[in-house]
Amino acid sequence: MERRRGAELEGVLLDAAWDELMESGYARLTMEAVAARAHTGKQVLYRRWRNRAELVIAAMRHRTGSIVENVPDTGSLRDDVLGVLRLMAERFATLGPDVVHGLLAEAPDLDPEIYTRMTSVMATIVKRAAERGEIPTDDLPDRVLTAPTNLLRHEMLFARDPLPASALTSLVDDVFLPLVSGRPGRSG
Template sequence: MNDSTRNENRNETRRRGVHLEAAIHAATWDELAAVGYSRLTMESVAARANTSKPVLYRRYSNKAELVLAAIQSRVPTPVEEIPNTGSLRGDIIAALDNMNRNVDRIGTDTIRGLMVEFGDRPLSGVLFPKGRTHHTIKTILGYAAARGELSLDRLTARMMSVPVDLVRHELFLENKAVSPETIREIVDDIFLPLLRTAGWSGQGGR
């Protein structure tokens, strides 16, 4: 074993587990910002993280898995901040805007690259994790029910999922962040009229 290998092994012994992973994920984000997804390589991330390619390959089989893990470590989940603006419309728009901002954080180049590797399913799970987005929308609707805007008794899980499902569809159809105008069309022209069939009063206005 040569001196450089011994030094590498000692360095990795000191940086184990979550500390090593955090350094790798931080290096991946920095490399994405510097060169973009298409030019990012396992070697370039290893160099930036001051580690080696074998260390990366022991954790991730390819760069797509590495980048996806880095995204999962950095992108906030919808449940971390649930809006409470005082109106159902305002809350839904704010929640969808928050989710949509994650797309800008990741970047369309990275999204396209990951979709080539995986399709939309893994990335969709990061940006719009089903259990967490359902919790966010259900909580918002609970706020509206407490204000007397609607009754939860007549809402189905399918109805609750409509706004997030439509934003997700737009995102992966266009491979870019959804425009504010499209988000408001989804809320005003589709979701809120749907809720009126379940007794939404429209209280709170626009």
């Protein structure tokens, strides 16, 4: 019997968790099923992750890269923001609402981080746009900066059907661009 170890074993475990996630969703993913799929015992999982949520998060990180490390830079504010929203929507689509709802409920400590990260992405995009002279200032309230990403996240969380493409453009054209273009400096 060949016995896996170290990084090799860990990779197998995370792949097994990911496959279970795709097949059963979060709610019906069990530690037993992940262990069985990886041809090992539960203890091997519990030795590395304290619970389902941690395992699933690790599996997601193992699979998908971070948006933070891949900020769009197209030369157009509109396209940059749209690019970020598309990345978010794409990722959400592969994960499915199940997973996000589940993690929200079971890993609340992680939740604030998820959306704090996005603030810096938006700040980068807006700063570039201001430097290009596309908008008057990059000194915007945080809630303006994160409005499009937060609204998108909200919509993905609550909508039952997949989002139409028009949702993304509406968020940019109806909400974000009006807020950053014509307005004077920050109010508070």
